[in-house]
């Protein structure tokens with residue numbers, strides 16, 4: 001019987017064992033030195049392997065540059081990020097531009113409804129996206145999100161009353177939530193590990209770019225009669241562009257492997273790594289499978305992966321492969337498979353220590369990304385500058401757009417450093433800078449004096465009051481130390497310092513907290529089966545916290561008697577975020593997704609050796625190595641490509657991992 005790379009599925013709960021098993025060596029063979037314990041790639045590749053990352057996969061063993069193909073995938077998928085930024089950024093301008101077009105000027109409550117409809121939609125969208133992307137694939141969810149962006153845009157443009165507008169905003173929110181949960185995950189799954197920061201960062205770059213465009217569109221269209229309809233209609237353009245681009249978007253190879261679509265997976269991997277040999281691509285598929293298989297050994301996940309494979313092969317239940325797979329998943333009752341799968345995932349995510357830790361870190365970072373109050377500054381920057389008074393009273397929107405532009409530029413810089421400095425270092429330095437700049441901002445606003453004691457909820461009427469929601473009266477005189485009399489010309493020093501500090505805060509945020517949580521979300525979940533659910537829940541934490549501030553920021557300002565107090569609170573929250581990041585962030589720069597579990601366990605100081613899920617000692621039906629090998633063979637021979645098995649019938653590689661098969665035989 002041929003032994004097709006059976007060894008990688010051996011239990012490996014101590015350091016290095018899986019490398020040894022990658023060579024197909026017997027478990028009782030003395031452990032070879034680490035440098036010998038892996039497949040020998042060709043010499044040039046070996047050089048880069050030895051020079052760099054020690055994880056041994058295609059990504060780490062292959063010199064990788066950002067090819068036009070990778071750029072295309074990043075841009076097409078990242079257009080969802082652009083739409084996310086555009087649609088959240090447009091809201092501020094929308095509210096002040098609508099005036100009486102929907103029958104009457106919007107009340108404060110209606111404005112809040114319009115703002116929160118998107119956020120509530122995003123919460124639902126992110127929750128749906130996780131599970132749906134496992135079943136339908138990452139690409140289809142991005143496609144559905146693009147359709148929803150388009151639909152939401154048209155619905156808003158055509159709306160004649162508040163409920164219709166709220167419905168349009170809700171539809172857009174569904175799309176934003178789906179895109180936010182799935183795009184970073186998709187980009188993380190296609191990215192070679194050494195480029196992951198930059199590739200996932202493209203999404204954040206386009207989010208912030210979308211916000212800049214939205215601010216510009218707001219400013220340009222504000223004077224135009226019914227310009228708000230053009231504002232929302234304009235976002236249909238990138239949605240249509242993305243729909244066209246999606247025709248050429250390839251699915252995530254990791255998802256394809258999980259579905260048993262090996263032929264397609266190989267094809268995509270070959271495009272991602274154009275210089276890789278056939279064997280290297282085979283080995284990569286092998287590694288992805290190995291990780292899936294390891295998840296499977298953790299018990300509950302086994303049913304999930306098996307159920308996923310069974311579903312993907314139901315269309316063509318013809319071959320011996322199918323029968324083999326069926327017998328493999330007989331333990332999962334068909335009638336309850338879907339529910340059982342969902343339960344399994346939840347249970348896995350919360351009970352497996354590594355998964356649980358990943359969830360806490362990803363959700364915590366997402367929570368703090370919003371809790372630090374950045375979006376309050378982003379959405380209300382015009383208002384805040386108006387409150388600061390001269391020289392901003394003439395054109396607060398112009399100055400406020402500096403915030404969006406700084407956010408964008410900061411993200412560009414962060415993308416440059418995130419793969420070389422690493423996530424942890426960048427996050428810790430920038431979060432400290434956020435906390436300090438916010439504390440100084442609190443002081444600066446306190447010096448400006450009593451500017452925001454009154455929160456006026458009158459609908460805005462002047463172009464200068466563009467923001468989403470309540471307006472504050474502009475400061476015409478100060479009672480702070482910079483002024484001696486309430487009628488004297490107010491000093492420009494403190495307002496200008498406040499703007500400078502707001503920009504400094506924004507830059508610090510964009511260099512770390514704006515980008516890194518999304519990046520960590522894409523890479524930290526070690527088990528492929530729970531990655532999408534974890535991603536969904538963490539994104540939901542982001543939008544939930546976003547909702548809390550967007551619904552209560554103005555009341556909060558009122559409660560604390562002006563913005564100074566709120567910045568003080570944000571400074572403390574940022575300090576807490578620093579502590580959380582220091583505790584939680586595992587440095588995953590250059591680490592392949594298949595090795596994330598092991599890296600997290602290393603960091604915890606626990607037993608090491610499981611690249612995928614937890615490092616539990618294997619027991620029960622998978623304890624026996626021979627059984628592993630057979631399990632793996634069944635898994636491997638199920639590798640039909642549903643869409644292409646006829647066309648590729650002749651060349652189907654039933655003993656899938658060719659390179660591995662050559663290496664080992666029994």
Ligand SMILES: O[C@H]1[C@H](O)[C@@H](O)[C@H](O)[C@@H](O)[C@H]1O
Pocket residue numbers: 088204207208211369375378407513514515518
């Ligand atoms: O990462 C993004 C980005 O920082 C945006 O500027 C912000 O508005 C979003 O809330 C955040 O998730």
